[in-house]
Amino acid sequence: MPISTARVQKRQLPMMQLWTALAVTVSVAVLGADLWAEEQGEIITSHGYSFYGDLRYPADYSHFDYVNPDAPKGGEISLPFVGTLDSMNPYSGKGRAHLFSIFAYESLLGESPSGEGLPADVYGEAYCLLCETVEYPKDKSWVIFHMRKDAKFSDGTPVTAHDIAFSQNLLLDEGLKSYADAVRKRIPKIEVIDDLTIKFHFADGISRRSLIETVGGVPAWPSKWMKERGVGLKDDWLESPPGSGAYIIDDIDLSRQIKLTRNPDYWGKDLPINKGRFNFDTIKLEIISDDTASFEAFKSGLYTFRSEGDSKKWAAGYDFPKVTDGFIKKAELFDGSPPTPTGVVFNLSSEILKDRAVRRAIALMFNFEWTNESLQYGLFKHRASFSQGTPVMANGVPEGAELELLASLGDLIPAEMLTQDAVVPHTSSSKRLLDRRNARAAQKLLDDAGWEVVNGRRQKDGVPLRLEFLFNSTSSPTVTAAIENYISNLRGIGIDLQLEKVDSSQYTSRERGRDFDLIYESYAAFLGTGTGLSQYYGSEAAEFSLFNPAGLASPMVDAIIDASLAAQTREEEEAAMSALDRALRYEFFIIPMWYNDVNWVAYYDQYDRPETQPPYAVGHLDYWWYDADKAQKLRDAGVLR
Structure with missing residues (x-):
């Protein structure tokens, strides 16, 4: 788990489009910054954070611009993993875990569980999720997070400042050495002021870059649950600790499948940061031995969404009947991030x-x-x-x-x-x-x-x-x-x-x-x-x-x-x-x-997505949704069961 690099991006944005996107973001932010952060003397209190203090979305925003706030909830999306897995704990540096293992966990500042940008239409900004407001002096020598009183883990236990402090200390004591060594030098003290207020003190004489994003991005784990069971980062987590996120890890078979189920009692479902997001009832991961077998599994309908990285398959492999008959859609989606080196x-x-x-x-x-x-x-x-x-x-x-x-x-x-x-x-x-x-x-x-x-x-x-x-x-x-x-x-x-x-x-x-x-x-x-x-x-x-x-x-x-x-x-x-x-x-x-400067995706025609594609996310696990009528047509045609 690297300390935040202000949301490291994966692919490229064509020069003119990126200049335009950044120019619009900066100009809007500069014009409206005073409306979005309340300055009390030398103290700034805000609903989000960026290093320069500019935020695209005001305190009273209703949802992110690129989502469909009225997207229906329901249905299933399934994806492949090629290879082998032996853990549900990606934080220890031991074993091999999947991205799905972090879906259940939230942080003070909201992050996309799929690792893409959040918000997906701006760079270097973060907005409160488990916290309600973030407070810091202009010199950023400390930060206080005021947490939401209604945030809960999936077992009904409240998420408190004690859980945040426990999680940070667990990462320092048992997590990746490179992360722990870096954080200890920069964050010498964590102070739990009360159940819903936590303060992080930053070391003198160091850069203030990434400090607030780092502590704001620590996953919240349930301290009571983990202490009672003696569970830490040294363990494989085949029984994962409860999280506070929109999805619950419902079923784990690391030789075959991981299943996530949307929590109907998710505490944060009506927050502006979550409107139009987390729309699928079920997300499945099908674990497959190699890429050739994985492609055949997609053709047969074992899973329904495929990100394609093989140019030969993209150019010549999608000529089977389900594609030519329109049951499977191919799309090349705009990608605004620099390509992974x-x-x-x-x-x-x-x-x-x-x-x-x-x-x-x-x-x-x-x-x-x-x-x-x-x-x-x-x-x-x-x-x-x-x-x-x-x-x-x-x-x-x-x-x-x-x-x-x-x-x-x-x-x-x-x-x-x-x-x-x-x-x-x-x-x-x-x-x-x-x-x-x-x-x-x-x-x-x-x-x-x-x-x-x-x-x-x-x-x-x-x-x-x-x-x-x-x-x-x-x-x-x-x-x-x-x-x-x-x-x-x-x-x-x-x-x-x-x-x-x-x-x-x-x-x-x-x-x-x-x-x-x-x-x-x-x-x-x-x-x-x-x-x-x-x-x-x-x-x-x-x-x-x-x-x-x-x-x-x-x-x-x-x-x-x-x-x-x-x-x-x-x-x-x-x-x-x-x-x-x-x-x-x-x-x-x-x-x-x-x-590749676009994302190649193929999927069974039972999903919809917003007309405007944000630059920093494909979003299929975030803001796409299930179309029940389209899905019924696939079943009627015998394409999917």
């Missing part, structure tokens, strides 16, 4: 991979253009940035405020970063898998680094250039083919690279233990700053952070993150984010691969 990650603690020249040589053998045309129907684009397609993406040589920031960091910044364009991926020929020009360049890098060819294999001082690529065997056939072809290229220049295909549980265990040289994994994209950036990209937790698989530890990156946390204006923050993107690309710890 997915690619081949280098383990920087590997002795061989500490040499940047070796990493560059390995990267040169990936042929995106051939992969995209031959395996992916030309549907993807080549990612370059950690904030692709947004205003904070680094482009060209640094200028203006970004250049001033970089120059101010002195010797921490390599001289070439100030005068050269931001690092971009190499280009390759799409005509053949092996691009000879890139192969020659890669071989020269290896030669210059002392890795000579002996009997067709690279070695240095008698040590072979031998690497292990850890790979999840449940990956789609298309991704598998892309990686296998890439490895073929690497072997062609004398690198002894072994592809280690393992199941999901072994993959998770070995990744956490850094038992690999190369891995196909992801980092976090960003639009703004937050203390969570240190857990993804910082040195402090690099040795053990689950969010930093490369083990990146760069004084340059640390300094830029610190500068971003000290930013006092949006302009300063954006300059720091561009500098961070530039620095991460320079460090070269991940080979950027492909991305």
Whole structure:
């Protein structure tokens, strides 16, 4: 559980649309900020929070603009999970749990249980859920949450400030080490003022970024229930603690299915933050061994909503009768988040991979253009940035405020970063898998680094250039083919690279233990700053952070993150984010691969959604709803039971 990065986003927003969205949000907020926060001397009391104090929705808002407040309640939606699960506790860092395991739990400031933005039409804002108001001084040295008196867990027990304090302390004592270490330094004291009032004190001399969002985002667990049963974060939670959220975990079979049921007595169903949301009576997760079996299960109707990530399936796999007859709908939905930085990650603690020249040589053998045309129907684009397609993406040589920031960091910044364009991926020929020009360049890098060819294999001082690529065997056939072809290229220049295909549980265990040289994994994209950036990209937790698989530890990156946390204006923050993107690309710890700037979804035609798609969420588990008449037509046609 990383400390908030002001809601890290996953995909890209086309440049003009993002500029427009941000401009509208900022202009509306500036005009109305005085109406939305009551300032009592130096104390601000509000119904929500953003770092700059601007909120799109006023205190008397009735619902979010993008939802249908009159959406009917009922029906079921079902989704797949490909792989294996062995826990319902995602907070301990042990075992493999699913997103559904957190659906039951709420926080002081509302968050989407599906991990998407809330609200889904603005960035960097949060609104009260378990709290009624949030109170803090202008210097943000502390925060007080005034909680709602009617909030209850699903067993009827009130949610109190004692539960919030218990939950925070449980995360510190038994949760992820990277989270606990970061929070203890920043939040030295938690004070329960009364049953419905809790105060968090923040350390002196530190950035105020993400502190209020972090404590406001702690899941509320029932202290009485957990203490009586001796349950903590060390346990698997096959019997999950009651939550206060809209859904109850109703049935668990980690080999087959997880079932969530909407709580008819949900305490918060009439709150403005929840209007038009949580519309399904039942949400099911079907657990399936591999992606091929999962697709067949969708075709048969075992589950009803599929997010598609395989370009081959999207281009050519949806030609079966249920689609051609209109019973299954395909949609490409707008995506306003920068794409997830997915690619081949280098383990920087590997002795061989500490040499940047070796990493560059390995990267040169990936042929995106051939992969995209031959395996992916030309549907993807080549990612370059950690904030692709947004205003904070680094482009060209640094200028203006970004250049001033970089120059101010002195010797921490390599001289070439100030005068050269931001690092971009190499280009390759799409005509053949092996691009000879890139192969020659890669071989020269290896030669210059002392890795000579002996009997067709690279070695240095008698040590072979031998690497292990850890790979999840449940990956789609298309991704598998892309990686296998890439490895073929690497072997062609004398690198002894072994592809280690393992199941999901072994993959998770070995990744956490850094038992690999190369891995196909992801980092976090960003639009703004937050203390969570240190857990993804910082040195402090690099040795053990689950969010930093490369083990990146760069004084340059640390300094830029610190500068971003000290930013006092949006302009300063954006300059720091561009500098961070530039620095991460320079460090070269991940080979950027492909991305999609829309969401591909397919679903049985029994669901509806708002006409206007918000930029930061697909929303199928949040604000879509079930159409009973459409569902009856599917049953009458024998498409679904």
